[in-house]
Every structure is written in structure tokens, then in C-alpha cells.
Amino acid sequence: MNAQSALSLRGVRKSFGSIDIINGVDLDLVPGERHALIGPNGAGKSTLFHLISGQLGLSAGEVFLGNQKISGLPPDRVNHLGLARSFQITNVFPGLSVFENLRLAVMRQHGLQYVFWQSIARRTQVTRETRELLERLRLANRASTLASELSYSEQRSLEIGMALASRPQVVLLDEPMAGMSREETDYAVDLIRDITRGKTLFIVEHDMDVVFGLSDRISVLVYGRIVATGTPDEIRSNPVVKEAYLGEETA
Amino acid sequence: MDSRIILGAIIVLALVLAPAVLSPALVNAGIQMLIASLFACAFSLLCGQAGMLSFGHSAFFGVGAFATVHAMNAVGGAGLLPTPFMPLVGAVTGLLVGLVAGWFATKRTGVYFAMITLAIGELLYSLAPHLGGWFGGEAGVSTMRMPAFGLSFGSNVQVYYLTLAWVLLCLGLLYLFTRTPLGRVALGLRENTRRLRFLGYNVHMASVLVFAVSTMFAGVAGALQAINIESANYVLFNLDLSAEVLLNSYIGGVTFFLGPAIGAALMTFFGYVVSDLTTSWLLYKGLLFVAVMLFVPRGIAGLVQTVAASVRRCGFGALAASFVLHGVAAALLACGTVFSVEMLQRIFSQDYLSLARLGGKAWPAISLFGESWRPLAAATWLVPLVLFAIGLLVLREAMRRWRAAIEAATRGSDEANDPAVASGAST
Numbered sequence A: 001m002n003a004q005s006a007l008s009l010r011g012v013r014k015s016f017g018s019i020d021i022i023n024g025v026d027l028d029l030v031p032g033e034r035h036a037l038i039g040p041n042g043a044g045k046s047t048l049f050h051l052i053s054g055q056l057g058l059s060a061g062e063v064f065l066g067n068q069k070i071s072g073l074p075p076d077r078v079n080h081l082g083l084a085r086s087f088q089i090t091n092v093f094p095g096l097s098v099f100e101n102l103r104l105a106v107m108r109q110h111g112l113q114y115v116f117w118q119s120i121a122r123r124t125q126v127t128r129e130t131r132e133l134l135e136r137l138r139l140a141n142r143a144s145t146l147a148s149e150l151s152y153s154e155q156r157s158l159e160i161g162m163a164l165a166s167r168p169q170v171v172l173l174d175e176p177m178a179g180m181s182r183e184e185t186d187y188a189v190d191l192i193r194d195i196t197r198g199k200t201l202f203i204v205e206h207d208m209d210v211v212f213g214l215s216d217r218i219s220v221l222v223y224g225r226i227v228a229t230g231t232p233d234e235i236r237s238n239p240v241v242k243e244a245y246l247g248e249e250t251a
Numbered sequence B: 001m002d003s004r005i006i007l008g009a010i011i012v013l014a015l016v017l018a019p020a021v022l023s024p025a026l027v028n029a030g031i032q033m034l035i036a037s038l039f040a041c042a043f044s045l046l047c048g049q050a051g052m053l054s055f056g057h058s059a060f061f062g063v064g065a066f067a068t069v070h071a072m073n074a075v076g077g078a079g080l081l082p083t084p085f086m087p088l089v090g091a092v093t094g095l096l097v098g099l100v101a102g103w104f105a106t107k108r109t110g111v112y113f114a115m116i117t118l119a120i121g122e123l124l125y126s127l128a129p130h131l132g133g134w135f136g137g138e139a140g141v142s143t144m145r146m147p148a149f150g151l152s153f154g155s156n157v158q159v160y161y162l163t164l165a166w167v168l169l170c171l172g173l174l175y176l177f178t179r180t181p182l183g184r185v186a187l188g189l190r191e192n193t194r195r196l197r198f199l200g201y202n203v204h205m206a207s208v209l210v211f212a213v214s215t216m217f218a219g220v221a222g223a224l225q226a227i228n229i230e231s232a233n234y235v236l237f238n239l240d241l242s243a244e245v246l247l248n249s250y251i252g253g254v255t256f257f258l259g260p261a262i263g264a265a266l267m268t269f270f271g272y273v274v275s276d277l278t279t280s281w282l283l284y285k286g287l288l289f290v291a292v293m294l295f296v297p298r299g300i301a302g303l304v305q306t307v308a309a310s311v312r313r314c315g316f317g318a319l320a321a322s323f324v325l326h327g328v329a330a331a332l333l334a335c336g337t338v339f340s341v342e343m344l345q346r347i348f349s350q351d352y353l354s355l356a357r358l359g360g361k362a363w364p365a366i367s368l369f370g371e372s373w374r375p376l377a378a379a380t381w382l383v384p385l386v387l388f389a390i391g392l393l394v395l396r397e398a399m400r401r402w403r404a405a406i407e408a409a410t411r412g413s414d415e416a417n418d419p420a421v422a423s424g425a426s427t
Helices: A045-053 A075-080 A098-110 A124-136 A152-165 A182-195 A208-214 A232-237 A239-250 B002-021 B024-049 B058-073 B087-105 B110-130 B156-178 B181-191 B193-198 B203-229 B239-252 B259-277 B281-295 B299-314 B316-347 B350-359 B378-426
Strands: A007-016 A019-029 A034-038 A060-065 A083-085 A170-174 A200-204 A217-222 A225-230 B366-368 B371-373
Touching: A007 A045, A019 A045, A019 A060, A019 A225, A034 A045, A034 A208, A045 A075, A045 A083, A045 A170, A045 A200, A075 A083, A075 B193, A083 A152, A098 A124, A098 A152, A098 B181, A124 A152, A152 A170, A152 A182, A182 A208, A208 A232, A217 A232, A225 A232, A225 A239, A232 A239, B002 B024, B002 B156, B024 B156, B024 B181, B024 B203, B024 B239, B024 B259, B058 B087, B058 B110, B058 B203, B058 B239, B087 B110, B087 B203, B110 B239, B156 B181, B156 B203, B181 B193, B181 B203, B193 B203, B239 B259, B239 B281, B239 B299, B259 B281, B259 B299, B281 B316, B299 B316, B299 B378, B316 B350, B316 B366, B316 B378
Parallel strands: A034 A200, A034 A217, A083 A170, A170 A200
Antiparallel strands: A007 A019, A007 A060, A217 A225, B366 B371
């Protein structure tokens, strides 16, 4: 494996019964880069994210976070080692306030999982970090609103914020802009650019403006295989990609 | 916030002063109410806050009670601990048994979790009569309260104060628990375990701990019961008790901290009063539960919250008439229900059958509420029908007035807020 990689996939395979969803993916993410994963519907992008984050087990292959092998570990261990993810379908705590949602996300980083002998309010560091995160997500005025009562794009911001609260080195965002209007998307791109600074970002997104504007490198996944990896310009001019994916849309 | 503290202080003061004015029988009922309140709050930590519906919580209540009885009988009857500290035995037992049972039960969620807890409860219920050494067979195990620290614990007033002190202490601890990190994680367990897992939490371990905290306090409630009645019997493990704590908690409002305590206290008192008056008291309890679930699904505490919010918005004056009408409607509907239930209960009773046979008349008159009613007369059944009809009409009027008051207040506040909204949008 490559010692400089932030995240490294080696021969990753996944099959459900006799159907191969992921057919041997090798990929290295450079620390600090913003890397997009694109591909037609059903290519296996979300499945790949599930495999990396520990939600699904691999059929074959290995995943490394830095030097640490993370394939085979449960999601909470993977998260604790420094990889966080957001979900395509908003996945927050609907009946809790925005503040409480973020505090639960921040709290874990302070080793406060099973603590029952101390009031959470006394951990001022947790409260401060939660407030800071609220500010950065521009949700400060919604702190006491229930997550279920937020607008859709606010929920998406919260979703991203919860992934980032654990101060991960690597962040996986699964279609963060899905279902957003043009303005909301622009706003979310700004937000992502801002709060993932210094982290390695791996993002699945269908909005090509976002993908080509935001990423340093792009990988194209088709039928469970990566057919190309490169800078946005390289990808734009790659004939295989044009044929397999972009061609369908530009035609 | 301040008004809440004052209200709490008044309630505590009333509870402290209560034995001075209550008859011994009512003091006894008070002890039962306190124990039921603690049990319901322990149950609701699991069910209301962590979203895990347990159908077998009487197991931990019972285990706490039996452990306490054995501890009281230990050392040749002198007791393992001085009597006031006996609930600690229930706490430790509840905690340990809860850790083991919880480890298995929380491997699954939702219906499966409920089924496992039900199975654990039923397992104890069917095993207990056969384990004579531990559970004393069908007769149970009895014990005696020993004097300690100059107190004899012979009168039920002393037991009342012992129970009150422990219940207040435990409710305080349970409340503080909700403010701790683990208490917050419990809310996350209820809301979304998947998200919790991806935030780096060990969901199973957190569930086991919350489960064990709940069973620990259930064990204390069981211990207090053992101290109070100086015995423990395997019927403690019966599903009845598990069902009762569940019903009490939902009637009170399972997601509110003190809701279950209120529900349990009221329902225990209701049982105490009504079971003396009528043999159909369980039916009334059931009817009350159904009525609460149908019309105020968030329970008594939820109702209080809604009403308080409405009063704040509209002012008490605007709603006063509606309050009175709601009260009148409830009274009329209750009277209609009671009349029907009591009448039917008497008609279908064994006694009535014998009476008819002995008297030689097919439908002898029934005496109820100091009157004689003929079961086949239209006038008899007109009574409940009229009560229901008037009750429903009054209820409709009460609800209409309520809505009108709310609408008036909403219109008023909209007009008042309009300029603010406009300026907010322009910035």
C-alpha cells in the first residue's frame, strides 16, 4: 500500500449472492485532496461508501485509513479511527434539537460515551465546540429547533455538520446536494469547501457543476469498476469516460 | 424555571406533611403510590427516553424484592444492612441482573427487544415457584423489619418516610442521569441508532448500560415493596405488574420525566379507591387507558403541557368557560359509563341469576345508587343514553369554544407580529 495515502482501497469486491456489485476497486486518496466519485446510476457508488465506512462487509480486498486497516471493523470503530460519513438520505436525530444533534456528535470525540457521573453541561469544551459548529454551519439561530422541523437544505447542512463534528481526517459525503435548489447547492458547496479545509474529502455527487468545480481529482465508477481517475480536465477529455458516462448526458 | 422549583418544593412539602393528616389506610396507599411512581420512572427511562419498550420489567422489580427479603433475613434475622439501607440490596441486584439480561435483550431492537424482555419475565415467573430455596415456592418468603438507628419501623408512618426518602433520592438521581452524556446518548438510541453508530458510539454497550440503570431503579422499587409488605411472592414476576407499569407510564406521559410518576400515583390511587367500590375496577382502569391513548396520546403530562401552552397564549379568562364545559362533559360521560357498566355487571352476575331463580321472576329489579331499576324498562336505559347525549353535546360546545379562543389568539398574534415578520424578511 501507498504510505502517503489518506485512504486506500485494495482489490475491494462486493457481491450480493451471485451478483457482483463492486468488481475489484483500487484507489488511493492523497491527504488533503477533494476527490469526487461519479458514475451512472447503479454503478455502486453508495455501496462503495458503505464498504469503506463499515456498514457492509467486504467480499474480498482491503481498506486502509492511513496505515490502519479498517476493513472488517464495525462502523463505530471506523469512525473513531478518523473516518466520518454523511448519508444520501438525511440521517439525523429527528426528535432532538439541532444543538442536541451536534452535541451528540461532538461529545463522542471527548471520550464521553458511557459517562453517567457528570453533567454534560459541565463539559464547557463540548458546549463551546458545539456552538462553534452551529456558527460554521450557519444554524446558530436554529439551535433549539427540532431537527425534524428544519428545512430540507438545513437538514442536509446538519447532516454534513454531524459527519464533521468528529474531527475526522477523511470525510465521505454521499450526495450532499441531492434535492437542493440552485442557490442551496451553491451555498452547500461553499459550506463544504469551508469546513472540509485540511481534510481529505471523498464525495459522491450527481451535479456535474459541483463535481468539476469542487474536486481536485475525480474517479469514475462504472459497473463496479473504476474506469478512470484524474484531474477534472483529464476526466473531461477521457474518451472512455465520455463513452461510458458523460457521453450519455451530453448526447 | 423558578415557578417549577416552587411547585416541586410544594409537592415535596405536601408529601412530607401528608401522614399527619391521612388515615393509616391512606398512608399505606401513599406508600404504594410512591413505589409505583419510582417503578414507572425507572421503566420510562428505558421506554420513554431510550425508546426500548420492555414487557418484562416486573422481573427486575421482583428480583430486587426477593434479594431484599433474603438480605433482611440474613445473619439470623438481624439483616445484612440496617433497614434504611436495605434498598441498596435491591439496587445492586437490579443492576447486576439487568446487566446480564440487558446484554441479551439489547442485541435486538423494537418488537424483538420487547419479546426478549417478555420471555425473560415469563421465564422467571414460571421458574420461581419451583425454586423453593430462592423464591419460597408458591408461599413466598416473609421477613421482619428490624429496628435501626433508634427507629422501630413498626408503624407504617415510618415506612412511609423511609419510602419517601428513597423515592425522592432515586427520582433526583434519575433526573440527573438525563443530564449526563450517557443520558443524552439514551435519547440518541431512541431517535436513530444507525446515526449513533456512525458517530462512533458503541450502541450495544450504551443500550446495556441504560437498561441496567433502569433495572437498578426498578430493583430499588422492588426493595421498597419488600420492606413495606415484609414479604415477597413469585406473583411479583407476573405479567400483570409489567403491564401495569407500562400502562401507568403511558397514561402519565412516557416521554416526560415526571409524567410516569404522576400516572402511576394517580392510577394506584384510583385502584385503591375504586377497587373498594366496585368489582369492575379493572375494567375502569382499562377504559381509562383506552380513553387516554385515544384522546391524549401524550398522556397526562402532555395534556398539562398543551393546556399550559394554550393558557399562556390565550389567557386563562378566554378558556375558562371551555374548561368548565370540558369538566361537565367529562362528568356526564363518566356517569353514563359508570351507570352502564354497573348495570350490566349486575345483570350478568351470578347473584342476579340466583335471585331470578329464587324469586321465580325472570327479570327482578336491580337496586343501584339507592334506586330500584327494572332491567327491561326503557326508562332504565334512557338514563345512560341521556347522559351520553348531553355529555357529547356539551363536549362539542366545549371544543368549539376552545378552538375559537385559540383562533382568536392566533389572529391577534399574527397581526401583532406582521411588521416584525416583514422586517425580518427584508434583512
